[in-house]
Amino acid sequence: MKAGFVNIFGKPNAGKSTLLNALIGEKMAIVSPKVQTTRHRIKAFLTEPGYQIIFSDTPGIIEPKYKLHEKMMQAVRNSLEDADVAILLADINDDREEVDQLFSKLRLKVPGVFVLNKIDTVSPAKLKEALDWFSDKPYAREIVTLSALKGFDKHDFIEKILKYLPEGEPFYSEDDLTDLPTRFFVGEMIREKIFQFYEDEIPYHTTVLVQEYKEKDTLVKIAADIIVQRETQKAIILGGKGSGIKKLGTEARKDIEAFIGRKVFLELFVKVRPKWRDSEIFLREYGYK
Structure with a gap:
């Protein structure tokens, strides 16, 4: 082995x-x-x-x-x-x-x-x-x-x-694919859509924090914050009459449902946190440890 x-x-x-x-x-x-x-x-x-x-x-x-x-x-x-x-x-x-x-x-x-x-x-x-x-x-x-x-x-x-791998026993169960929680992948799927739908600096000034992940009888309820650095970036994410955030949520929800194999109710909120990329406190809160 x-x-x-x-x-x-x-x-x-x-x-x-x-x-x-x-x-x-x-x-x-x-x-x-x-x-x-x-x-x-x-x-x-x-x-x-x-x-x-x-x-x-x-x-x-x-x-x-x-x-x-x-x-x-x-x-x-x-x-x-x-x-x-x-x-x-x-x-x-x-x-x-x-x-x-x-x-x-x-x-x-x-x-x-x-x-x-x-x-x-x-x-x-x-x-x-x-x-x-x-x-x-x-x-x-x-x-x-x-x-x-x-x-x-x-x-x-x-x-x-x-050829170069050492002999040894498995570190993880054969049924496991990763050691990361589902919430992590949910946040990444939302962030992927930001890279897909928005240009210029928006993807690089944005991160996603999954605040709620609750499994209910008929669906999984997910609430996530999209973090940006400036009010202008928030307006771009939201889009006219909320069209941007609606499209983002719809497409992210499809990927999440395919990933977890269950129906999803997804709520997205956009929050402004100035200079979060240079804040140790914010970075830790957002999972960059």
């Missing part, structure tokens, strides 16, 4: 969340074409006869500009400390020097599986160039090429990881 922690690292928008979802076969992490969608470390468990892999999606590696960014980078550092294997994910279209500097600075103490993602977007010649360029890098114990979005040989990918 093999069991261990396999943590995914990379720049924002490299495709880490898409890869995690593909490996687990369930939507565990929200995705968006916009950068910096992932703010928390999200663990997801893949348990099969002979192994249990605890995958972790981590925030994209950035230079922190405010306290929220610092919390996100702390999640990355924590993931480096407990990893048995590191998946180093890079968009094949990214600058190779920047990718090399990023992963070299991690100073890995565990085997690294270097993954070139989005290979469906380049020519065979460009793919070969990238493979040749990264072939001698010390952090790349293995090099894998794939398209996390279009599909790949999951069995072959897992086999490459298992």
